[in-house]
Amino acid sequence: MTAVTIPRDAITGLVLAGGRGRRMGGRDKGLQCFDGQPLAAHVIDRLRPQVGALLISANRNRDAYAAFGAEVVSDETQDFAGPLAGMLAGLRAMRTDYLLTAPCDSPYLPDDLGDRLAASLSASLTGATSPPLAAYAATTQGPHPVFALLHRSLADDLAATLAAGESRVRAWLARHKAVQVHFGDERPFYNINTLDDLPTDLPRAP
Template sequence: MTIPIQSITGLVLAGGRGLRMGGVDKGLQKLHGQPLAAHVLARLAPQTGALAISANRNRDAYAALGARWHATVLADSLPDFPGPLAGLLAGLQAANTEWLLAAPCDSPYLRTDLAAKLGAEAVAQHADIATVLAPDASGEVSLHPVFVLLRTSLAADLAAFLGAGERKVRAWYARHRTAEVAFADGRAFYNINSLQELADLDRA
């Protein structure tokens, strides 16, 4: 068993500062002629019943980008770019579905079966959160916590966690029943962390 598509809202996390890219808005940087966020939206769309983008800068650009998929643009409710949990909170609070599936904007090779695989494990393990274990660029298996499927009923608990000044993703996951789902191929979960890396991929 897995979770029906119409029960899932997809969320592209594009609300960070992009510090490792020199402060540029990462989701709007282009790969093969399309913004990175567009690649992620295109891969999330068939897996979800609705779409949203978490963005704190260039909101008009993201609104124009998301229009093709009827994706709404959400800003953090907390100031000063407090991290991915704030983006998840915005998604949880806005979603009209039972589940939220989130992925970062710099993951253009996102798996098109991510919702199905995370959903199946969430159901099997009676979990409220399902996230990814996969090899990183060095081949070491590690947690990729911002690729995540989670129940939208967790919104109030996350708001309280952030309100207490907490920011660590794994610390919040530890408060809930979390399934860590293993994937053999890590390429889908690589993050593009520099303009040089993006340029290299663009030439590939």
């Protein structure tokens, strides 16, 4: 039996930068400076080589994000509905079969995230009568559901899920029997949550 493969050019990357930044005092998290450049730039630098195309999900400061050289997409609603809304915007805008998502506050994300999620999803697709359409990362510390690989066919269901008021990423993925892919190291999933996590001697964007 021939194994299913998912090439990189069949995957669009999506940087999730559409949040309110509540724990950042309302600042746009992806534009905060970390180790010499905006957080989103770190994520873009690590995600871009893993995919065939790149999108950024942002609901404000669109011009600043567009300057990173990727198409910017926004949520269908203006209520900052969370990561699922950003994922939906990405699924609607992409021109590939798969979407690889990562949050803008994870500057060390794995440089093999896409390959490992794709490999695990491909293995599950081979010979399956009801194959899963998504995969996401996990470590011994727990699941990391916003680091996910999603098939384009999930868009309509995700839209209905959001319309029903559901915003929990893990619950939605579980309903689709998403493949959980274990990574041995927690450090690549470290995320910047608050201003206290940023160096104090660097400028901070609005």
